[in-house]
Amino acid sequence: MENALILVVEDNTSNVKFIELFLETAGYRVCAVEDAEAAQKAIATTRPDLILMDIQLPGMDGLTLTSLLKKEPATSDIPVVALTAYAMKGDKEKALEAGCDSYMSKPINRPRLLEVMDQLLTAAKTHSVEPVPSPASRTGNQEN
Numbered sequence: 001m002e003n004a005l006i007l008v009v010e011d012n013t014s015n016v017k018f019i020e021l022f023l024e025t026a027g028y029r030v031c032a033v034e035d036a037e038a039a040q041k042a043i044a045t046t047r048p049d050l051i052l053m054d055i056q057l058p059g060m061d062g063l064t065l066t067s068l069l070k071k072e073p074a075t076s077d078i079p080v081v082a083l084t085a086y087a088m089k090g091d092k093e094k095a096l097e098a099g100c101d102s103y104m105s106k107p108i109n110r111p112r113l114l115e116v117m118d119q120l121l122t123a124a125k126t127h128s129v130e131p132v133p134s135p136a137s138r139t140g141n142q143e144n
């Protein structure tokens with residue numbers, strides 16, 4: 001989904017530059033923040049279409065932030081993709097438990113990440129524009 005707004009929560013400056021460049025090249029708009037608190041402020045101002053969430057952050061970690069967002073009705077349906085440099089056994093399970101919609105370990109496989117993002121954005125869009133079923137009462141006026 002081109003032109004979608006992606007919030008990148010990542011404290012490593014060179015990772016941010018790399019992610020920003022390839023997302024913008026793919027046609028996405030990018031907002032990058034370096035910690036969970038800045039992410040919360042950004043989300044309160046502008047709702048992102050998807051979040052790329054580094055797990056290891058200074059202060060509140062990415063999984064804690066994800067679980068907070070997933071508990072909040074206003075933000076629970078924003079897809080979150082967890083990114084981590086520490087591909088330890090059990091990390092994926094922890095990420096999914098926290099409510100992340102997907103998980104990828106660094107170094108980032110760009111085609112794979114774009115594919116995952118596209119699937120999540122398409123699914124989120126399908127849910128939000130679900131058509132209202134046409135009322136059955138259309139077929140007959142019961143008022144008189």
Ligand code: MN
Nearest residue numbers: 011054056057
């Ligand atoms: Mn980090």
